[in-house]
Amino acid sequence: MPFVDGEPIDASKLGALETELNILKASMPKIGSSSTSININSSSPSVTTVSPSGTVTPSITPSNVFGGISADVPLTPGSRSTFTIDYSAAGLSSNPKAIILTPRGSEKVFSINQALVKSNTVTSTSAQCHVYHRPDATACTVKYYFMVIS
Numbered sequence: 001m002p003f004v005d006g007e008p009i010d011a012s013k014l015g016a017l018e019t020e021l022n023i024l025k026a027s028m029p030k031i032g033s034s035s036t037s038i039n040i041n042s043s044s045p046s047v048t049t050v051s052p053s054g055t056v057t058p059s060i061t062p063s064n065v066f067g068g069i070s071a072d073v074p075l076t077p078g079s080r081s082t083f084t085i086d087y088s089a090a091g092l093s094s095n096p097k098a099i100i101l102t103p104r105g106s107e108k109v110f111s112i113n114q115a116l117v118k119s120n121t122v123t124s125t126s127a128q129c130h131v132y133h134r135p136d137a138t139a140c141t142v143k144y145y146f147m148v149i150s
Helices: 011-030 107-111
Strands: 035-039 046-050 056-060 065-069 073-075 079-086 098-103 112-117 126-133 140-142 144-149
Touching: 073 079, 073 126, 079 144, 098 112, 098 126
Parallel strands: none
Antiparallel strands: 035 046, 046 056, 065 144, 073 140, 079 126, 098 144, 112 126
């Protein structure tokens, strides 16, 4: 159905274009409505992504997924706090492929900028993390949830 430069516009091509636009318009609510399902069992955990068209594609096939919570992390305004997450109970044979951190909720947590995993400290049993607390924030103590994927 391509339009060729210099050729007259054909009514059938315009009709085909209108049909394609109507199909696109009808599918607009579906865009961005993909869902993700996580299936974890003792034999083979997997993370699968379902696209808006309904196509299922495995995006990650981890051999191990482990989660936990850190000890209390005291946060002082205007300074960086360092803490270690321990995932030795996961029994990983190598360094994890991914570590995800998120603060455990409280009103004071909103003033935290970002928690980072210090990459050169990641081992198969633990990792050192840093979090910077803004200077205009209130001192508090926070715990961090973490998920490790190997």
